[in-house]
Amino acid sequence: MELRIERLSKQYPNGVHALKDVSLTIQPGMFGLLGPNGAGKSTLMRILATLQEADSGTAHLGGVDVLCDKDAVRRTLGYLPQEFGLYPKVTAAEMLDHFAVLKGVVDARERRETVRSLLEQTNLWEARGRRLGSFSGGMRQRFGIAVALIGNPRLIIVDEPTAGLDPAERVRFLNLLSALGENAVVILSTHIVEDVSDLCTRMAIIDRGRIRLEAEPQAAVQALRGRVWRREVPREELPAFEARHPVILTTLAAGRTLVHVHGDAPPDDSFEPVEPDLKDVYFTAMRGIRLGMDGEARPEVFAPREEWEPGRELHQPPPAEAVAPAEEPEAPAEDMARRDGAPGDAA
Numbered sequence: 218m219e220l221r222i223e224r225l226s227k228q229y230p231n232g233v234h235a236l237k238d239v240s241l242t243i244q245p246g247m248f249g250l251l252g253p254n255g256a257g258k259s260t261l262m263r264i265l266a267t268l269q270e271a272d273s274g275t276a277h278l279g280g281v282d283v284l285c286d287k288d289a290v291r292r293t294l295g296y297l298p299q300e301f302g303l304y305p306k307v308t309a310a311e312m313l314d315h316f317a318v319l320k321g322v323v324d325a326r327e328r329r330e331t332v333r334s335l336l337e338q339t340n341l342w343e344a345r346g347r348r349l350g351s352f353s354g355g356m357r358q359r360f361g362i363a364v365a366l367i368g369n370p371r372l373i374i375v376d377e378p379t380a381g382l383d384p385a386e387r388v389r390f391l392n393l394l395s396a397l398g399e400n401a402v403v404i405l406s407t408h409i410v411e412d413v414s415d416l417c418t419r420m421a422i423i424d425r426g427r428i429r430l431e432a433e434p435q436a437a438v439q440a441l442r443g444r445v446w447r448r449e450v451p452r453e454e455l456p457a458f459e460a461r462h463p464v465i466l467t468t469l470a471a472g473r474t475l476v477h478v479h480g481d482a483p484p485d486d487s488f489e490p491v492e493p494d495l496k497d498v499y500f501t502a503m504r505g506i507r508l509g510m511d512g513e514a515r516p517e518v519f520a521p522r523e524e525w526e527p528g529r530e531l532h533q534p535p536p537a538e539a540v541a542p543a544e545e546p547e548a549p550a551e552d553m554a555r556r557d558g559a560p561g562d563a564a
């Protein structure tokens with residue numbers, strides 16, 4: 218059963234275009250929806266979770282029309298929203314039992330089994346008698362997953378679940394999530410690149426309501442190989458440097474400012490090649506530079522660079538492959554060549 222989203226758009230009454238023509242096809246497994254704050258992730262998640270209306274477009278989960286047949290979706294949906302309230306004085310087991318009743322598990326014995334199994338699965342069995350108010354952030358999130366999993370959902374939506382978790386809690390939570398992707402479509406929305414690289418077999422990058430790239434993380438990294446270059450740049454020289462080069466990433470390592478630049482060749486011999494990772498992919502896509510892959514935003518949907526990075530000084534025109542002009546053909550010959558040569562490209 219796949220989730221097929223076609224040309225979904227949503228504008229809020231205040232004029233914000235939260236989703237613009239979003240199309241995605243999501244197979245069972247872990248799918249990462251990666252984007253910065255305000256990108257439109259929660260809006261998309263809420264629409265898929267039947268909590269909000271879209272203006273136009275369609276979404277189908279197998280044969281079910283997600284936007285019209287809300288009851289059918291809800292029967293098979295597990296949703297962990299970004300924010301959720303819990304009764305602080307109720308124990309984990311009591312609360313889960315209560316939610317199971319609400320989800321229609323009326324047989325007491327079946328419910329007992331469900332509650333036990335979910336608490337074990339989320340590693341909360343030992344804490345079953347504790348009040349929810351005493352739970353840590355990670356325990357809360359795992360409890361939220363336990364609730365979302367009642368009734369064996371086929372569509373699981375988890376909105377920014379790792380924000381605010383400490384590293385150990387984050388790892389434990391992601392391990393829990395990764396076990397879910399075997400039978401269900403699991404959509405993990407996040408602004409943390411590592412959540413996706415550690416976990417997801419497919420991903421999309423969204424920014425300002427538009428999908429910038431839909432790909433397998435590893436294939437996207439592969440597509441970028443040989444086109445990222447690094448150099449140390451003194452902090453005070455950064456603005457001038459950024460004006461001259463297509464900088465995708467600036468990192469501080471041991472007090473040194475390292476800059477990653479995109480290009481088919483190093484700008485000069487002071488640069489060294491970088492083995493790219495998903496962060497490079499993310500910032501390349503966010504900058505509107507094409508990786509030359511299938512599943513990438515078409516050139517005509519790229520916003521002018523000024524719109525991508527408001528407040529950033531732009532002293533020079535963008536690099537050739539960034540922000541392709543509207544009349545450029547969909548797949549320039551150069552990109553085709555790269556695509557052919559990039560093993561493991563996403564379909």
Ligand code: ADP
Pocket residue numbers: 229230231233234235252253254255256257258259260261
């Ligand atoms: P994300 O989850 O990626 O942070 P959101 O979907 O929450 O993004 O928001 C996308 C855009 O829509 C943002 O500009 C946000 O300010 C705006 N937005 C979200 N919810 C509302 C709302 N209820 N009314 C008006 N604007 C909203």
